[in-house]
Every structure is written in C-alpha cells, then in structure tokens.
Amino acid sequence: MPFTDEVVLITGAGSGIGRAMAQEFTAAGATVAALDMDADAAKQTAESLGGDASAVVADVRRRADVDRAVAEVLERHGRVDVLCNNAGILDDYADALNTSDELWDDIIATNLTGPFRMARAVLPNMIERGSGAIVNTASISAFVAGGGGSAYTASKHGIVGLTKQLAFNFGARGVRVNAICPGATKTAMTAGLDDDEHVQGMIANTPSGRWAEPNEIANLAVFLASDKAMFAHGGVYVMDGGWIVA
Ligand SMILES: NC(=O)c1ccc[n+]([C@@H]2O[C@H](COP(=O)([O-])OP(=O)(O)OC[C@H]3O[C@@H](n4cnc5c(N)ncnc54)[C@H](O)[C@@H]3O)[C@@H](O)[C@H]2O)c1
Structure with a gap:
C-alpha cells in the first residue's frame, strides 16, 4: 500500500478521470479529499470511497474557493502529499472566430489558472515536509490541434508549461511535478461524442x-x-491509445 498515511487531493473528483483517480489512490492506501464544484458529485465520490475520504466543494476558477478548500483539507487531514490538478472543461471545439471572451476566460480559468492557484496553495505544506507530488491532467491537446478548440488547446499547452516551471522551481525542495496527457477517454465530457462519426473514425485509426x-x-x-x-x-506523459502517432 504505497500511499498509506498519505493524503491525496483531487480536483474534478466528482466524475470521470478524477473519480477514477480517487478510486485508484484509495486502492493504493491513500486518504482522498475529493474536490468538485458539483457538491453532490463530490459527496458521492467521497461516500463511495469510505474510510476517511472527504468531499470538498469548491470552484477552482475562484481564488477564494481554492484557498478555503486547501485550508479545509489541511485542517481536516493535516497534510497534502499529492495534488491531482484534474478538473477541466472542454470548449466544444470552438475555433477562434467562435470563441467569445467569456468562453476563453472560462476555459483558461478552469484549466490553467485553477491548477496554478491549487499548486500555489498546497506547495507550502509540501515544502515544509520536504516531500510532495503534483500531477496535472493535460491532454493530447498539449501536443496537437483538433482535440479541442482554440481555448482548450491553448489551456492544455499552458498547463504543460506550468508543469515544467513548477518542477524546475520546486524539485530540489522535494516536490515532483508531472503532467499526464490522456487521449479519448469515456467520461461525461466526451459522452456526446459517442455517435460522432469524425471522432469514431479517428479512434478507429x-x-x-x-x-x-x-x-x-x-x-x-x-x-x-x-x-x-x-x-x-x-x-509530460502521453497515454492516448496511439492517437498522436496515428
Ligand atoms: N475525457 C477525455 O477524453 C479527456 C481527454 C484528455 C484530457 N482530459 C482531461 O481530463 C480531465 C478530466 O476530464 P473528464 O473527462 O474526467 O471530465 P468530466 O466532465 O467527466 O469530469 C470533470 C469534473 O470536473 C468538475 N469541474 C469542472 N469545472 C470545475 C471547476 N471550475 N471547479 C471544480 N470542479 C470542476 C466537474 O464538475 C466534473 O465533475 C480534464 O482536465 C480534461 O480536460 C479528458
């Protein structure tokens, strides 16, 4: 049980990849703090995990929420050993001409600014103990166009840059920072694409x-x-079933 006595804070833990992370870290012995802006979803995840798992309701777009959420986790569990910056939203593949300022700001706030603020909030605890890991969920959209629209692809390239700079600045103080780049994964985010011929064609290839x-x-x-x-x-670790090489 590699994560016995360790606390793992996961954003977007109410659904999809985040909920699966919550399950797999729990199976590996961790105590999980399941953060989501959807209160019911966060609660459902935490209840399904059992043990000391907790639900944390916060919107990573809001600075006050981020700081309050991390303070809440430290108060309840005493430490954060691992942060999974996983919450993210898609922009419906909007090209630049169809991307409003509001859509751009929303995507960047969720997929890039949120992870930055979450990292900034947990780092002092990790540095104090000389140990910690941050795993950021990027995407194949950190490498190629077409997996999202302008804002999504820019945000996923951005989180890879953030990953590298955090690793550069804090590795010597015991904090390792890495990014994962999933390909097409069956979650609520992609549910509408099940019948999309273009996407199915690309996956088949x-x-x-x-x-x-x-x-x-x-x-x-x-x-x-x-x-x-x-x-x-x-x-920056790709696990995409071969999407990029194809
Ligand atoms: N599903 C895919 O094919 C795929 C591929 C590559 C990368 N990703 C990335 O994986 C991550 C998880 O996606 P998923 O497919 O599991 O999506 P999902 O929609 O199933 O889950 C995302 C969760 O994040 C939460 N969330 C959204 N905005 C939030 C906010 N501002 N604050 C707090 N919580 C918020 C949602 O409530 C939801 O529970 C995202 O970063 C996404 O970009 C997904």
Missing part, C-alpha cells in the same frame, strides 16, 4: 482502436505520484 476507460488513465497518475517514479520531474 489509432493503434488501440478504442476509447480509454477512466481507470486506465488514473493509474498513470498513481504511478507518477508514487515512489516508483522518484526520478520523474517535469515529465
């Missing part, structure tokens, strides 16, 4: 020929946060 299950992606985050990945600093 990949080496795996299928969608990922959320738990397959979650296991990469568990590995990167574990001691087995002690040499992983600032890495």
Whole structure:
C-alpha cells in the first residue's frame, strides 16, 4: 500500500478521470479529499470511497474557493502529499472566430489558472515536509490541434508549461511535478461524442482502436505520484491509445 498515511487531493473528483483517480489512490492506501464544484458529485465520490475520504466543494476558477478548500483539507487531514490538478472543461471545439471572451476566460480559468492557484496553495505544506507530488491532467491537446478548440488547446499547452516551471522551481525542495496527457477517454465530457462519426473514425485509426476507460488513465497518475517514479520531474506523459502517432 504505497500511499498509506498519505493524503491525496483531487480536483474534478466528482466524475470521470478524477473519480477514477480517487478510486485508484484509495486502492493504493491513500486518504482522498475529493474536490468538485458539483457538491453532490463530490459527496458521492467521497461516500463511495469510505474510510476517511472527504468531499470538498469548491470552484477552482475562484481564488477564494481554492484557498478555503486547501485550508479545509489541511485542517481536516493535516497534510497534502499529492495534488491531482484534474478538473477541466472542454470548449466544444470552438475555433477562434467562435470563441467569445467569456468562453476563453472560462476555459483558461478552469484549466490553467485553477491548477496554478491549487499548486500555489498546497506547495507550502509540501515544502515544509520536504516531500510532495503534483500531477496535472493535460491532454493530447498539449501536443496537437483538433482535440479541442482554440481555448482548450491553448489551456492544455499552458498547463504543460506550468508543469515544467513548477518542477524546475520546486524539485530540489522535494516536490515532483508531472503532467499526464490522456487521449479519448469515456467520461461525461466526451459522452456526446459517442455517435460522432469524425471522432469514431479517428479512434478507429489509432493503434488501440478504442476509447480509454477512466481507470486506465488514473493509474498513470498513481504511478507518477508514487515512489516508483522518484526520478520523474517535469515529465509530460502521453497515454492516448496511439492517437498522436496515428
Ligand atoms: N475525457 C477525455 O477524453 C479527456 C481527454 C484528455 C484530457 N482530459 C482531461 O481530463 C480531465 C478530466 O476530464 P473528464 O473527462 O474526467 O471530465 P468530466 O466532465 O467527466 O469530469 C470533470 C469534473 O470536473 C468538475 N469541474 C469542472 N469545472 C470545475 C471547476 N471550475 N471547479 C471544480 N470542479 C470542476 C466537474 O464538475 C466534473 O465533475 C480534464 O482536465 C480534461 O480536460 C479528458
């Protein structure tokens, strides 16, 4: 049980990949703080995990929510060993001409500014103990166009840059920071694409020929946060069924 006595804070834990991360970290012995802006979803995840798992209701777009949420977790659990910056939203593949200022701001606030503020809020606790891991959920959209629209692709390139800079600045103080880049994964975010011929055609053309299950992606985050990945600093890890190579 590699995460015994460790506390893992996961954003977007009410659904999809985040909920799967909550399950896999719990199976590996961790106590999970399941953060989501959807209060019922966060509660459902925490209740399904049992043990000391807790639900944290916060909107990562809001600075006050982020600071309050991290303070709440530290108060309740005493520490944050692992932060999974996973909450994210899609922009419905909007090209630049169809991206309003509001849509752009919303995507960047959720997918990039939120993870930055979450990291800034947990880092003091990790640095104080000389140990911690942050796993940011990026996407194949950190490498290629077409997995989202302008704002989504920019936000996922951005979180990779944030990952590298955090790793560079805090590795020597015991904090490892890495990013995972999932390909098409069966979650609420992609539910509407099940019947999309273009997407199905692209998936059929990949080496795996299928969608990922959320738990397959979650296991990469568990590995990167574990001691087995002690040499992983600032890495960007693709698990996409071969989408990019295809
Ligand atoms: N599903 C895919 O194919 C895929 C592929 C590549 C990357 N990703 C990334 O994986 C991550 C998880 O996506 P998913 O597919 O599991 O989506 P999902 O929609 O199933 O889950 C996302 C969760 O995040 C929560 N959330 C959204 N905005 C939030 C906010 N401002 N504050 C707090 N919580 C918020 C939602 O309530 C939801 O529970 C995202 O960062 C997404 O960009 C997904």
